[in-house]
């Protein structure tokens with residue numbers, strides 16, 4: 315890939331090399347925003363996983379402790395992408411290695427800016443984000459909250475990184491748990507709905523391939539209709555729903571099952587769970 319002009323001339327390290335790190339790295343590389351040689355990925359111990367990422371994307375990986383330390387001390391942007399339960403230990407380790415010019419960006423659900431800075435042991439510039447796995451194909455939706463210490467230039471850099479893999483919205487940190495309930499975890503709700511529609515199709519006699527194709531196109535078409543017509547989902551729903559017709563009958567069943575209330579409760583519970591995970595991290599400080 316050397317010789318190909320990329321948008322950002324910065325070194326980025328993923329500290330944690332799981333699904334979310336892969337989704338963002340893959341999106342950044344395929345969109346030409348970062349070259350694979352500007353990306354280092356590292357994890358705790360799974361060497362096979364690092365080999366897989368090297369083979370798939372040509373990224374650099376750091377395996378030995380000395381190599382990891384070197385990356386953490388020198389890389390422009392460090393993206394914290396481990397599970398919340400592993401974050402406290404990782405941040406405590408990272409804090410003393412950081413120098414002032416480096417930027418720390420977290421994708422970790424629940425972990426507040428205050429907790430990050432306390433665990434790092436200083437008011438280092440940090441960014442709290444909530445992306446989603448659709449970043450893999452450039453259709454992600456990421457919420458971003460900056461700590462006061464993040465410069466305008468670094469705010470622009472982070473925006474550019476995440477805009478390369480989807481849409482970005484800058485939010486007040488107080489709303490990021492709700493945002494997690496909508497867009498961070500949201501893809502899973504849509505997949506769950508799709509699973510149910512496909513199962514129902516097969517139960518009614520369609521082949522699994524037919525049920526899959528029809529469901530996928532229906533979800534895709536419905537999302538695109540909202541995006542491209544500018545009409546509200548409610549108005550678009552009414553256009554599908556003939557008086558006393560089949561859609562009205564189906565919506566009636568969903569309403570009887572408290573569909574909207576159930577979705578609201580799911581989003582609320584997701585946000586609450588994010589806060590619980592954040593509080594568990596806060597407790598680790600004391």
Ligand SMILES: NC(=O)C1=CN([C@@H]2O[C@H](COP(=O)(O)OP(=O)(O)OC[C@H]3O[C@@H](n4cnc5c(N)ncnc54)[C@H](OP(=O)(O)O)[C@@H]3O)[C@@H](O)[C@H]2O)C=CC1
Nearest residue numbers: 330331332333334357358359360395396397398400422423
């Ligand atoms: N998946 C999703 O849809 C989304 C996830 N997130 C957030 O992304 C984060 C990661 O989630 P996900 O990718 O699903 O998780 P995964 O379990 O897929 O990956 C976690 C990674 O972190 C690594 N890790 C754990 N501890 C350390 C450590 N001390 N030092 C370095 N690496 C470490 C693991 O390495 P090893 O395997 O060697 O232990 C693994 O590579 C979570 O905090 C989650 O809240 C945010 C938005 C969406």
Ligand SMILES: O=C(O)[C@@H]1CCC=N1
Nearest residue numbers: 423446494498499500
């Ligand atoms: O389930 C989780 O905790 C993470 C956060 C958002 C999506 N996955």
